[in-house]
Amino acid sequence: MSDAVRRLGLVLGDQLSFDLSLFDALDPARDAVLMAEVSEEACYVPHHPQKIVLVFSAMRHFAQALETRGWRVIYVRLDAPDNSGSLAGELRRWHAALGGPALHLSECGEWRVEEALRTGGLSLNWHVDRRFLCSREEFARWAGNRRQLRMELFYREMRRRSGLLLEPDGGPLGGSWNFDADNRKALPKGARGPFPARFRQDVITREVVALVGERFASHYGRLEGFDYPVTHAEAQELWQHFLEFSLPSFGDYQDAMAEGEPYLFHARISAALNIGLLDLRQLCADVESAHRQGQVPLNAAEGFIRQLIGWREYVHGIYWLRMPDYAALNVFGNRRALPELYWSGRTEMRCMAQAISQTLELGYAHHIQRLMVTGNFALLAGIAPSAICEWYLAVYLDAFEWVELPNTLGMVMHADGGYLGSKPYCASGRYIQRMSDHCGACRYRVDRATEDDACPFNSLYWHFLMRHRDHLGRNPRLAMAYRNLQRMDESRVAALWQRGEQLLARLDAGEAL
Numbered sequence: 001m002s003d004a005v006r007r008l009g010l011v012l013g014d015q016l017s018f019d020l021s022l023f024d025a026l027d028p029a030r031d032a033v034l035m036a037e038v039s040e041e042a043c044y045v046p047h048h049p050q051k052i053v054l055v056f057s058a059m060r061h062f063a064q065a066l067e068t069r070g071w072r073v074i075y076v077r078l079d080a081p082d083n084s085g086s087l088a089g090e091l092r093r094w095h096a097a098l099g100g101p102a103l104h105l106s107e108c109g110e111w112r113v114e115e116a117l118r119t120g121g122l123s124l125n126w127h128v129d130r131r132f133l134c135s136r137e138e139f140a141r142w143a144g145n146r147r148q149l150r151m152e153l154f155y156r157e158m159r160r161r162s163g164l165l166l167e168p169d170g171g172p173l174g175g176s177w178n179f180d181a182d183n184r185k186a187l188p189k190g191a192r193g194p195f196p197a198r199f200r201q202d203v204i205t206r207e208v209v210a211l212v213g214e215r216f217a218s219h220y221g222r223l224e225g226f227d228y229p230v231t232h233a234e235a236q237e238l239w240q241h242f243l244e245f246s247l248p249s250f251g252d253y254q255d256a257m258a259e260g261e262p263y264l265f266h267a268r269i270s271a272a273l274n275i276g277l278l279d280l281r282q283l284c285a286d287v288e289s290a291h292r293q294g295q296v297p298l299n300a301a302e303g304f305i306r307q308l309i310g311w312r313e314y315v316h317g318i319y320w321l322r323m324p325d326y327a328a329l330n331v332f333g334n335r336r337a338l339p340e341l342y343w344s345g346r347t348e349m350r351c352m353a354q355a356i357s358q359t360l361e362l363g364y365a366h367h368i369q370r371l372m373v374t375g376n377f378a379l380l381a382g383i384a385p386s387a388i389c390e391w392y393l394a395v396y397l398d399a400f401e402w403v404e405l406p407n408t409l410g411m412v413m414h415a416d417g418g419y420l421g422s423k424p425y426c427a428s429g430r431y432i433q434r435m436s437d438h439c440g441a442c443r444y445r446v447d448r449a450t451e452d453d454a455c456p457f458n459s460l461y462w463h464f465l466m467r468h469r470d471h472l473g474r475n476p477r478l479a480m481a482y483r484n485l486q487r488m489d490e491s492r493v494a495a496l497w498q499r500g501e502q503l504l505a506r507l508d509a510g511e512a513l
């Protein structure tokens with residue numbers, strides 16, 4: 001086949017879109033597409049086994065779909081005997097084998113991958129990743145020379161630019177850009193989310209499951225029970241299920257958590273969206289039209305669209321603006337190792353045990369579990385940002401560094417000193433009590449802070465504020481917390497500090513809490 005190929009386009013495992021800009025530069029009659037499963041990508045962090053299944057199975061399905069559409073696809077399986085193990089290696093190998101065709105690629109999701117390809121000794125033609133509303137260059141122009149960025153301002157810009165949820169005069173639909181204040185309801189007692197959409201494993205997926213079981217048995221997380229969409233058609237089914245059954249309540253209960261309810265009213269679409277099985281513009285248009293047809297309240301529609309064209313585009317922009325230096329930021333100088341309980345789920349802290357065990361089982365936790373439970377604990381306990389970032393990158397099916405890193409390092413750990421967000425999302429156990437039913441089932445008491453059975457979040461919250469007073473004491477958004485600390489009598493402050501020290505020492509000694 002070699003001499004006939006004029007151009008070779010490399011399609012990565014998170015670029016499985018038919019309208020990738022790369023395809024504009026290729027001609028199915030004369031060019032070829034290269035797709036490769038490589039161990040370097042499967043192993044650079046210990047990915048959840050279901051995440052590897054998702055990516056490889058979706059890649060195999062996508063390759064078949066491209067062939068059906070007339071494309072010539074060179075597909076390298078993980079267990080192919082001459083697989084070089086890296087993307088740059090495969091690109092070099094096929095470039096030579098095909099007689100040196102021109103090489104075409106879309107911008108990569110991760111800086112690490114793009115750097116390896118750019119420095120791999122081949123001449124490459126790059127194409128913008130137009131799956132995002134805001135390109136890297138447009139974001140850099142918006143950011144200009146600002147020392148701090150704010151998502152809310154960026155989001156308004158994206159609303160204006162996309163025309164989503166606007167009045168005819170260009171103002172925000174309903175008179176406000178943001179209905180977040182309506183989106184913090186606790187779940188009524190006994191309420192449950194809808195039955196989740198599940199997808200049966202076909203022959204291709206079963207083959208990949210067997211391969212992953214053989215090759216990646218040492219990775220954390222359960223392999224059995226994989227039920228995610230792996231084709232565009234399945235991803236659409238998942239999306240329609242969300243529109244019908246969950247979106248109407250998405251806004252109200254966006255921040256709620258409940259025992260045994262991993263998904264509640266969340267869409268569970270992030271993995272499919274991030275690898276290219278769903279299209280951002282279609283999702284937003286569907287949500288807007290569901291609202292305009294009276295099927296969905298405005299707080300739900302606006303809340304959902306804000307996550308997509310606000311937060312998701314914002315973190316993507318920050319990642320590409322600030323990498324590679326961003327990954328090394330650590331303004332609090334945290335050095336604590338990640339406690340083993342993050343990998344095992346074994347802890348008597350009920351909220352943590354729930355969030356971590358469902359993560360190991362499903363490769364999924366919703367935003368508030370990631371931010372206010374596992375993230376909050378890592379922040380308060382002073383875990384090294386690189387260690388907690390690696391955990392988030394490994395355990396979630398939707399985790400790709402461009403979206404994981406700013407969320408973890410910036411939003412959760414505040415390790416960028418407030419570049420991404422104006423304050424750390426630190427909270428005591430009271431927040432978790434208000435937004436969940438976990439505390440009633442916990443061995444710790446959320447109404448206590450210094451006793452042996454006191455909720456660890458409580459003393460660690462005050463300990464965090466005390467140890468970072470120099471850095472955070474003048475932050476207006478933490479003024480109330482510092483005023484409360486100021487008002488406490490000395491013995492209370494000393495007891496909180498001591499209990500915090502004790503808990504941190506137990507973590508350092510390898511205890512699970």
Ligand code: FAD
Pocket residue numbers: 265266267268269270271273274304307308311312313315365366367368370371375392393396398399400403404405407408411412
């Ligand atoms: P829903 O709650 O239904 O939200 C809808 C969509 O909005 C999501 O699918 C996602 O595409 C988007 N979205 C919502 N919040 C964010 C956000 N903060 N940043 C970017 N997109 C957002 N999301 C990832 O896709 N990959 C990650 O690796 C990832 N790591 C995270 C790490 C931490 C510490 C935190 C706090 C958040 C992280 N998020 C990540 C964002 C968010 O938690 C997930 O997108 C969401 O939980 C996915 O589930 P869902 O599809 O049910 O989302």
Ligand code: SF4
Pocket residue numbers: 348349350351352428429430432433438439440442443444445446455456457
């Ligand atoms: Fe979590 Fe504390 Fe509530 Fe236990 S008491 S579930 S540790 S917030």
